[in-house]
Amino acid sequence: xxxxxxxxxxxxxxTGYLHVGGAxxxxxSWLLARHHGGRFLLRIxxxxxxxxxxxxxxxxxxxxxxxxxxxxxxxxxxxxxxLDVYNRIIDELMSxxxxxxxxxxxxxxxxxxxxxxxxKQSFTYRKGALPEAEQRRLDSEGCPHVVRFxxxxxxxxxxxxxxxxxxxxxxxxxQDFVIRKTDGMPTYHFAVxxxxxxxxxxxxxxxxxxxxxxxxxxxxxxxxxxxRPVYGHLPIILNVDGSKMGKRDRDxxxxxxxxxxxxxxxxxxxxxxxxxxxxxxxxxxxxDDVQRQLDLPEQAAVMGVIGxxxxxxxxxxxxxxxxxxxxPEVLLNFLALLGWxxxxxxxxxxxxxxxxxxxxxxxxxxxxxxGRDKLLAFNTEAVAAADAQxxxxxxxxxxxxxxxxxxxxxxxxxxxxxxxxxxxxxxFREVDESARFLFIPDDRIAWSAEAIDKVLRKSGGQGLAALxxxxxxxxxxGEWTVPNIESAIQSYCESSxxxxxxxxxxxxVAISGGTISPPIFQSLxxxxxxxxxxxxxxxxxxxxxxxx
RNA sequence: GGCCCCGUCGUCUAGAGGCCUAGGACACGGCCCUUUCAAGGCCGCGACACGGGUUCGACUCCCGUCGGGGUCACCA
Numbered sequence: 001x002x003x004x005x006x007x008x009x010x011x012x013x014x015t016g017y018l019h020v021g022g023a024x025x026x027x028x029s030w031l032l033a034r035h036h037g038g039r040f041l042l043r044i045x046x047x048x049x050x051x052x053x054x055x056x057x058x059x060x061x062x063x064x065x066x067x068x069x070x071x072x073x074x075x076x077x078x079x080x081x082x083l084d085v086y087n088r089i090i091d092e093l094m095s096x097x098x099x100x101x102x103x104x105x106x107x108x109x110x111x112x113x114x115x116x117x118x119x120k121q122s123f124t125y126r127k128g129a130l131p132e133a134e135q136r137r138l139d140s141e142g143c144p145h146v147v148r149f150x151x152x153x154x155x156x157x158x159x160x161x162x163x164x165x166x167x168x169x170x171x172x173x174x175q176d177f178v179i180r181k182t183d184g185m186p187t188y189h190f191a192v193x194x195x196x197x198x199x200x201x202x203x204x205x206x207x208x209x210x211x212x213x214x215x216x217x218x219x220x221x222x223x224x225x226x227x228r229p230v231y232g233h234l235p236i237i238l239n240v241d242g243s244k245m246g247k248r249d250r251d252x253x254x255x256x257x258x259x260x261x262x263x264x265x266x267x268x269x270x271x272x273x274x275x276x277x278x279x280x281x282x283x284x285x286x287x288d289d290v291q292r293q294l295d296l297p298e299q300a301a302v303m304g305v306i307g308x309x310x311x312x313x314x315x316x317x318x319x320x321x322x323x324x325x326x327x328p329e330v331l332l333n334f335l336a337l338l339g340w341x342x343x344x345x346x347x348x349x350x351x352x353x354x355x356x357x358x359x360x361x362x363x364x365x366x367x368x369x370x371g372r373d374k375l376l377a378f379n380t381e382a383v384a385a386a387d388a389q390x391x392x393x394x395x396x397x398x399x400x401x402x403x404x405x406x407x408x409x410x411x412x413x414x415x416x417x418x419x420x421x422x423x424x425x426x427x428f429r430e431v432d433e434s435a436r437f438l439f440i441p442d443d444r445i446a447w448s449a450e451a452i453d454k455v456l457r458k459s460g461g462q463g464l465a466a467l468x469x470x471x472x473x474x475x476x477x478g479e480w481t482v483p484n485i486e487s488a489i490q491s492y493c494e495s496s497x498x499x500x501x502x503x504x505x506x507x508x509v510a511i512s513g514g515t516i517s518p519p520i521f522q523s524l525x526x527x528x529x530x531x532x533x534x535x536x537x538x539x540x541x542x543x544x545x546x547x548x
Numbered sequence: 549g550g551c552c553c554c555g556u557c558g559u560c561u562a563g564a565g566g567c568c569u570a571g572g573a574c575a576c577g578g579c580c581c582u583u584u585c586a587a588g589g590c591c592g593c594g595a596c597a598c599g600g601g602u603u604c605g606a607c608u609c610c611c612g613u614c615g616g617g618g619u620c621a622c623c624a
Contacts, residue, residue, distance in 0.1 A: 013624050048623055106622070113620090122550060122620070146622050163553070173551075173620095181622040188624045211552070212619055233553085236617065240559075244617085334560090337573090341561060345572040364554095364561080367617055371559045374574040384587075424587030434585065455584095489583090504583035516585045 006038030007202045010064075010071070011192070013045040014056035017317040018063040020370060021207060021237045021245065024335045028205045028234065030069045031336070031358040041199055042071035045192070046080045047185045063318040066397065067328045068351065077199070079191045086186040089194060089224065090147055090179060098223050099179060100127060101145040103138050124175035126153070147180035149190075149220060156215040161203070161360045162232035169215040177216055193217050197226035205360075208233045232360055235339050235367045239314075245370060250313045250320075251293040254303060258287060261306035276301035310402075310429070315372065325398045325428025326375070327390075330382045334375040338368045348378065380426040391419045398428035405432050406439035417526070421518040437512040438526050442534045445513045447542050455509045456543045463506040464544050466498060470507055471536045480529040486521045510539035 008029040012022055033040035042064070046052035061076070093099035102125075104112075109125075116123035127150050138145070157168045179190035186194075196204065211233045221228050239245045258272060273283035278298055286292045294302060303309065315321050321331050329351050337347060341364065342357040349357070383391065395415050399408050407415065418438075422431045437445060456463040473488050489507075493500050504520045511532055517523050524532050 011624090015624080045624060051623070102622095109621085117549090120549075160553095165553095167552075170551085178622050183622080185622090187622070192624085208553070208618055210618095210624090213624090233618095235554075238617080242616070337560065339560090343562070345562065347561085347573055366554050368561090369559060371574075374560065377574055380587075422586080424585090426586070430586075493583095500583045502583090508584060512584095514584090518585090520583055 004202060006033055006036035007041065007200055008033040008038065008205065009041040009043055009196070009199060009201050010069075011043040011045050011195075012060055013048065013051070014053060014060055015048070015051045016056055017059050017319045019245070019317050020315075020335060023063070023067060023318050023331070024237065024338060025206060025234060026064065026069050027067075027332055027335055028340065028358075028363070029203075031354055032203055032205065032360065033072075034355045035358045038202070039072040040069075041073045041077075041201070043077040043195060043199070044079065045188065046078055047188060047191055049080075049183065049185060052080070059319065063322075066322055067318060067332060073199075077195065079186070079195065082191075082195070083184070083186070085198075086180070086191060086194060087184075090186070090190070093149065093179075093223065094147065097150070099147050099149050100135070100176075101139055102148045102176075102178075103143055103145050122173070124173065125177070127176050144182050146178045146182055148176040149179045149216075149223070151176055151216070151219050152223075156218055158214055158218055158228070158231055160211070160233055161230050162205070162234060162363045163365055164361075167211065167214075169212070173215075174219070179220075189213060189216050190220065193220040193224070193226065196229060197221070197224070201229050203230045203232070203360075205232045205234060208236055232363065234363065235365060237338060238367055238369045240369050240371050242369060245316055250316060251299065253313055254294070254299055254306075254308065255287065257306050257308045257312070258302060262287075272302065272305060275305040278302070319401070322397060323401045323429075325394075325430070325432070326379050327382055327386070327394050328397075330375070330379045333382075334378050338370065339364045348381070376426055380424075383425065384423070388416055388419070392416055395419060395428050395431070398432070402429075402432065406436050407432050409439060418518065421522045421526075434516050435518060437514075437517065438523065442531050442538070445511075445535055445538070447509065447513045447539060448515075451509045451513070451515045452539075452543045455505045455515065456539075461544070462502070463509075464540070466496070466503050467506040467510055467536060467540060469496070470503060471533065471540070474524075474529070474536070475533055477529065480525065482521050482525045485524050489521065507536075510536045 010022075010026040010029050012018065012026075018026075030040045032038075044057055044060075046057070057078075064071070090099060094101075113123045125148065127148070151174045153174045154171045155168060156174070157166050159166045177189060178187050180186050214231050214233075218228060220226075237245055261267065262269065262272065269284040269287050270280045272287075273280040276283070276298075278301060282298075283302075286294055310320070310323055313320070315324060318331070322328070332351060333349055333354070336349070336354055336358075340358070340362050342349070342354075342362055346357070383394075386394070392412060392415055399405055402408075407418075410418070418431055418435045419425075422434065425431050456467065470489065470492060473492050474485070477484055477488055489503060490500070492498075493503055496503075505515065507524070508517050508520055509515060511517075511523060511527060518526075527535070
């Protein structure tokens, strides 16, 4: 047992929203630190100038905040602001002859790689390709160059805490990798090693795609005299079908929906562009090329036009889960289970329990598929067990990222009332969507043709007849309360010999426009009597224009 | 393709040689409840990738085959 403090970190590159893979890596690192009473630090790896954005950083922080994965460094570290540190160390390495300038252009390197491939050899870059004199000449001319680390050619190995074994790289795979790019920025390999050492990181949990990089990092650590942290490489999270998970899946789904919309409505790509307020060329190119992706606002615009909603898309970003109405602690619980188990049959855990039970030993070695069914079930349970305050807070978090919902006008007590009415719901989105009709003006209710047909006109207009009767009964009601409404409707059912379903459904359609709503008595009571009657009258006009 | 990692129900997993006629969860199927959507109750279906070893004994150890994934950047 060592008593040196456990310090972990999450070090995302700000190139987009946080996705579930990243969230799980963050979670495991966070759990490890919290379990040992250590520290969890956050660092932004923004050394790729072209791809990093300020907005992504903001969103990343917001996603982590929503998840509740708090970091212990008040000041988040940005690598792009530490160039002087990296350059100082790189200069030092060069003066020690452990790093050198290299002048090949990307094209030249491509050619070398292609040649190696043709000879069925693997390409490894090693110093010495250039005669000493030539190297000096180029150095003195100040041509564009990268700096490479002269990686000592020998076997490297490290112990992987997740796999529970040591991983070896043979000497012939050692190569002089780039540590400073032509633009003067350090590469990931270099910045990561320097920063992890300076931040005194003790444990690094990261995705399996980094396994091979670890040998480079170990070599650098040895050259710089840094301590080696414990490494653990996490298995990958895949789609349900076994393919690699990515944001692309959502784009794919939207494109598919767009093509359907074009075909069914006999629209052209420029119609779509015009309707969604985008450039026609861009939309057309996107439709034809599966490699292209729309950015988020564009995606939303297109979805609006073709009638797709957030719930139709597979969630891959943490933000998507918030937007669809999951509780963050549920996402965390589910993500933790994807690749980690506390043993025995333990599954539903609060964040505190996960902290208590977490250990690297419990992390699995095989890739996991991300199935949303179980997550949904977890959320349903959690939401049923949560107290009113938690639900209200969760609902507000949901509404904050769904600014278009009319429920944003609702008061806290109204929201709590809806949550109570919809007991048994799975996602906040369901509560929202099924209750929106309660918050829009009477003259904005749009009746679904299908609902009117099925519930009101079918069976010789039985539904319409019931609705007309109920209109009178409800109009005659004194006090507009749930018990009064209920007893009025119940007694009508008895006297008419109709089942409650035959009466409730027409009413539901009349006041909501569709066939899904919170329980009917409470929905009616939520509206005013006048409003309910207005809606019924309008519905009757819409459904039976001839007979009126 | 080279190198590396992995392989238990459809999915996530428990399992560290006899506790296993392989446990749990979700999904699925059936029945019940029900004013819609949900929720709930009861019952059920369902896996150790394959082939060789080692052992008195293998889901557990070894080898091979097959399958999946990762990686081969001046991206992280």
